[in-house]
Amino acid sequence: MTEFDLNGRRVRPDASPDMPLLWVLRDRLGLTGTKYGCGIALCGACTVLVDGQPARSCVTPLGAVAGSRVTTIEGLSAGQSDRVSRAVQDAWMRLDVVQCGYCQSGQILAAVALLRAKRRPTDAEIDGALAGNVCRCATYQRIRAAIKDAARVLG
């Protein structure tokens, strides 16, 4: 049975190692904040962080995260020390980025990973880091603005 760290908790879900992490999270562990959008790594709705790096959970077999640290939207802003994710989520609220909201868990995780790596991303860097995250509501303008706003708050 595959064991990994999920949002700071050790889990050993009852699922075969070739089941995609997305469906393990959603259907076996009950964490539905991670979304299904395409199933083949084209949209980013299923983005989670694996050892801090954005990954498409729809094409990540459970077995591949054995022993890893997985962070989902539910695990963001959990710790006091997690300034980046708090700043990102606050900026998302302040600017009312969301529309339907379905893509936003993935957008937020991608933004958090970007800001952890780059404190002052340029427009081109934002576009590069989030080009894999589709938003059919086209909230992109506010996503860019919110990332910059969060960067400003983080100083």
Next chain:
Amino acid sequence: MRAPALQGVAIVNASRRGFLKAGVGLTLVVVAGGAAAQAGPGKAGRANAAAPFVPNAFVRIGTDGSVTVIAKHLEMGQGAYAGLATLVAEELDAAWPQVHVEGAPADASRYNNLFWGPAQGTGGSTAIANSFDQLRQAGAAARAMLVAAAANRWGVPAGQVSVAKGIVSHPPSGRRATFGELAAAAARLPVPREVKLKDPQDYVFIGRRAPRLDSGPKTNGRAIFTQDLRLPRMLTALVAHPPRFGARVRSFDAAKARAVAGVADVVAIPSGVAVVARDFWTAKTARDALGIEWDEAAAFRLGSAEIVAEYRRLAATPGARARRDGDPAAALAAAARRFEAEYEFPYLAHAAMEPMNCVVQLGPGGCEIWNGAQMQTGDQRAVAAALGLAPHQVKINMLFAGGSFGRRANPGADYVLEAAEIAKALAGGPHAGRPVKLVWTREDDMRAGWYRPLFVHRLEAGLDAHGDIVAWQHRLVGQSILAGTPFAGALVKDGIDVTSVEGASTLPYAIPNLGVELHSPKLPVPVQWWRSVGSTHTAYSTETFLDELASAAGRDPVELRRRLLDKHPRHKAVLELAAQRARWGTPLAPGEAGERRGRGVAVHESFNTFVAQVAEVTVRADGSLRVDRVVCALDCGLAINPDNIAAQVEGGIGYGLAAALHGAITLAAGIVEQSNFHDYRPLRIDEMPAVETHIVASAEPPTGVGEPATPVIAPAVANAVAAATGKRLRRLPFEGEALRA
């Protein structure tokens, strides 16, 4: 401002009817005249005896001070929840943090769309427009009752009691009370027969930004979409659909599928074969193992190229007359110069981020449904007919929708019905009565049909010797969306589906001889309204053709439009505002070496909202296109929430731009060629232009903003491309059109 009671509508104090639990406080119901007598449990809309009673109301004030607004419209991203709550909060003088929104149950006797008659549903950019009076009335009535309760308690005249930010006070004595402290007393009072609505200059919410009420749960992952709903003992179903429209199952071999651990059942339903399992991945694995033989005797086997060829042939022949001013044929014949152009628009999928899905549970007295419900009344009817129930036995819980763009308001209740059919097929077996969640994969969603119809347009125009447009002849060819739907009676007249020609038949320009004709060929490809419906194609052909005429006549495109819009001041005002803010007429900053830049304008009205956009584009040396900036001006009447209007303009432009640049569903021998986001490309962040929104100040009643920005972007961009390159794009999407210098 004294507003008379709404026509045929009464506000009822539901808390006095005794069907609320103690402690709930004040509940107001706004009902169509006569229906009030039917309010109450046991008579309306209860299917499962075990389900908690949900009071049918628009406003509920709890003894804890919470103000709950019951939204009759689906929140699918467009901001309806915050908008509807704003209307109530305004007249109630509530404080925004105390306001909550709950989705209304399906019950057209209370929650009908006032623009749709006796039907409940969301669409046509009507959520705010049809609720504007209704919800302000509800808020004002609740406020008056809180005031009366306070006046009674304090023994002071009601006229001396004021309300602000959720606090009721009597300034002369300094007494104060919260809504929660007064709710129970207010609930015992009669509803005022007439309510006084605010003078617009006293608005505190309307016209200002009110933060979205769903930003929190949609930012921390807690918002529950249909896809996320988990019910005890719930099963998940995937359906194998036929590869061609019109095909059916002949036979299937489910042995391998049933052998997958966790599969509960495999059942035939009218639309295919359903695999029902413990979860998505199990159902998907099992579905892949199905062996199905399809009966394709009645299958549709044409390809897009053949459909287009047939439509072009039709476009050369006269069609049903949608509009005729003067004598366009004679004026064309007599014109000094003539122009013609043919346009092609492909089928388009909505491709909402959340693929279609629906949860259904059959119970003893009926059926309960959970989904992002957009057309409750039609869904109730369709499901009731399939299950042998009365419509009121179909209870629908409206959840957030992960986008829709029209898709979830399906005229045939397609995916909702499919979910109900699965539940029905399980009814005789060991899994009877378990909730079933139907989930479509992205591929299922993309290939299921219900597309924006494919259209071909043919335009001809004539200029006189001065370069003035004297003749305009517009022929459209495409499937009717409304034929055969319950909307046909009202919206299909003399063979003209108004949604096929809207925007073309309503062309605002002063052209003396103007004809619009329509062919509505019947094909078995299912078609449906898609964000802004007919305007998705009519705005494009009319606004790009007009632009072409302007350059042929040597006129400035803004100036020509202004002159032709003398009788249409709202069109003209948005055009002038957009042109001014975009600094129309000033030179564009040059691009890098090898890049060509251009600016283009388009104006269009849809859903009574007037929109003008100026797009700035760059055509790179390799012929690829980048939209740099869009300045949008719009007049949507009174602006309820300017920030949400801007969000809808940004999103509407992005959605329209995705279709303009990349969007096409094509058929090859009847099979849909696209399947996922690699071949039906959405807009990505690096393609999103900088969008500026400018709202025309207006005191007219509010109109919709969810759709009207969408159809204007493609022609604005095409006109900018023409300005940059001289090339006129007449086929959508632009992808694949050669723009190389």
